[in-house]
Amino acid sequence: MPKVLVTDKLNTAGLDILKQVAEVDYKAGISAGDLKKIIKDYNALLVRSQTKVTKEIIDACSHSMKIIGRAGVGVDNIDLDAATQKGIIVVNSPEGNTTAASEHTVAMMMSLARLIPPADASMKKREWRRADFLGFELFNKILGIVGLGKIGARVGKIAQAMGMKIIAYDPFISQDFASQLRFGLVTLDEIWKRSDIITFHVPKTSETVNLLNKETIQKCKRGVRIVNCARGGIINELDLAESIKSGHIAGAAFDVFNEEPPKDSPLLELKDKVVLTPHLGANTEEAQLNVALDVAEQIRDVLSGGFARSAVNLPAMKAETIAEVKPFMTLAAILGTVAGQLAEGKMQEIQIEAKGELAKKNTDPLTVAILKSVLSGSLEGVNFVNAPIIAKSRGIKIIESKSFDMGDYVEELKITLRTDKSTKVLSGTLLAQDIPAIIQIDNYNINATPAEHMLLTHHQDKPGMIAQVSTILWEGNINISSMHVGRKGPREMSVMILNLDDPLSAELVKKVSQIQGVLEAKYLKLTTLE
Structure with a gap:
């Protein structure tokens, strides 16, 4: 019989559900040291907010650990990356309170x-x-x-x-x-x-x-x-x-x-x-009962071979589907993040187009990766499981299309993000060794390999423009690692992406935006590259 460890106070109704399928050990208040010693013997762990499920704790789990349940909404006390790498499902109770x-x-x-x-x-x-x-x-x-x-x-x-x-x-x-x-x-x-x-x-x-x-x-x-x-x-x-x-x-x-x-x-x-009041928002008998029942039921279902309805870190796609487009997952996340940071206004529609050889593959994982990245800029708790549901609940229309015709690249992924104020278009591809590259921003062709910190400008192409931007960054002690420019023609409008070694302050972005001839200046941060 599977074994479940409960390390924080939990309504007894939740414990009763767990006992339907598992042997339950209730050790509320256990120290981190003792938890690390015994966690290898369990198939599931249920916590509230007091227990800190750190990478050290997760590393001490055996491969038989299947699920960690958080009886509540926030999962700040659980190292999601470590759990995911270990193949452990993390669930919470998003509606219990x-x-x-x-x-x-x-x-x-x-x-x-x-x-x-x-x-x-x-x-x-x-x-x-x-x-x-x-x-x-x-x-x-x-x-x-x-x-x-x-x-x-x-x-x-x-x-x-x-x-x-x-x-x-x-x-x-x-x-x-x-x-x-x-x-x-x-x-x-x-x-x-x-x-x-x-x-x-x-x-x-x-x-x-x-x-x-x-x-x-x-x-x-x-x-x-x-x-x-x-x-x-x-x-x-x-x-x-x-x-x-x-x-x-x-x-x-x-x-x-x-x-x-x-x-x-x-x-x-x-x-x-x-x-x-001292953070009492979820502090009712009913809420505590609801989250206990919700998470206990999910642990029971997973240990019985079923599925978790509120998995925080579980992709909605099969492993074999992801494997086919895995090299493009990072590119999808980058395009979604950049599009979300560039767009202004209420999101209304996201068009996702796979072109060339990519169109022959199942691109569902890429769609989910894009949605997750776009929405994560403004919302907490967005993951591969709930991103499509959140988009739908907020009235965002998702349009997926495929084109088997090849342009300048064998495979290409394109996003068109429409809001009530503007439309943003980004395309990307993979270079040698699967290095992601942005190849289109709106009507400009470009070839930019993204970095964690970037400055994007939309400006008039004229002598001295790059020098003025560089001077402002130099004065702010910001190092430029590379530069990418796309333009329509000499002395017409152009876009520039500067890859930076350092984060950029709002003050410096404002200074760049005030340069004569600069229409837009945006600092872009890609957590996907951290």
């Missing part, structure tokens, strides 16, 4: 509106200060939702039932999807300008860190309230605190913080102006 997190958001919003925490504290001091706790009604107020995933959408529905008017921003959501919810889909600037309350439901990525800061706060309606039950770091806590003190922002409700527990957060000093 949706209700809990949504309800907590609404509770925080209502507590803020009616000053419930300070009123409660006052009563417990045997005070009766009705006049000091003048709240405001949520009815007919405008709720701005940043991020319209499962939790954001549910919060909107609850608020809508209370008579609130809902506007939302999410670059990955289609107008049709928002219309079905009866939400107004607007720009981020409109969220700042129109909302009476703003609630955040986005992952913490490079694009969402400090999303609400001193500059964007100034765009907000005076007297707005801010709610964050998503991720710490999305809102600049210092800038927010200063705006609350000045009266521009009326108050805030936070369940997540830059540092947890928050030791020096300026929000702790604001007293009655803020409502603070």
Whole structure:
């Protein structure tokens, strides 16, 4: 009989499911050293957030270890790369806490509106200060939702039932999807300008860190309230605190913080102006039961020869299918990443075309790799399994085509990414020794071998242009490793890709974009090459 090790507290209902197919050892609170010693004897491991499943732990697993289950959403405590390399499936429970997190958001919003925490504290001091706790009604107020995933959408529905008017921003959501919810889909600037309350439901990525800061706060309606039950770091806590003190922002409700527990957060000093809770979003009996049942069922199914429904790291394709196009997987990831970073606006359509000899192969894995790379720039938790589902749920149309005619290359992979603002076209191929190369950007032919750090410019082809860009990089101590240029003709428009040895700051990119004759300057980072 298989053996399952559970190392964190788990609802007994989850343990009962595991016992249907396996011998279960329950060792909550086991040390990392002891875990490393015994893990080789098990076929499955179930954890919550306390146990850290490091590469060292995974390396100590035997080849009979089939699955690691995380009873919750985040898998930051599990080394996914090490697990994948070891052939171990990692699963989580992506929907187990949706209700809990949504309800907590609404509770925080209502507590803020009616000053419930300070009123409660006052009563417990045997005070009766009705006049000091003048709240405001949520009815007919405008709720701005940043991020319209499962939790954001549910919060909107609850608020809508209370008579609130809902506007939302999410670059990955289609107008049709928002219309079905009866939400107004607007720009981020409109969220700042129109909302009476703003609630955040986005992952913490490079694009969402400090999303609400001193500059964007100034765009907000005076007297707005801010709610964050998503991720710490999305809102600049210092800038927010200063705006609350000045009266521009009326108050805030936070369940997540830059540092947890928050030791020096300026929000702790604001007293009655803020409502603070210690990351309780998923902390309900029902949520803990749901995630325990969900993950236990998946472990049971995998140990019984079935499939996991929420695998984080398991490709949706068979190994033999991937093998046929494996050399192109890195190229697909590069094209998807670059296209996603260059495109602006709400994603509407992705066309993927295989040309030449590549068209004769099963390119399904390449499509999934492209979708994963495009979506990962703005979303957490996107993987080979869920990328197509996420794209579909957000109304992104996927068009796949094949052309057996050969152009300048024997095999070619092409992406056309359409948004509500622009269209981006990229093509790539494999050079000798399967080295990926970008051979087309929009209407420009180019031959660029990508690097981890790149600067792309769209500029007028004229003397001194390259020198001006190089000077700015030199002044910023940025080393150029190679240069690739594509142009339409002498002194016409051109694109240039500079491969860099160092990351590029936003300040330097801005300086390049201000050079006369430069239409666009973008810093591109490829994590696929790290």
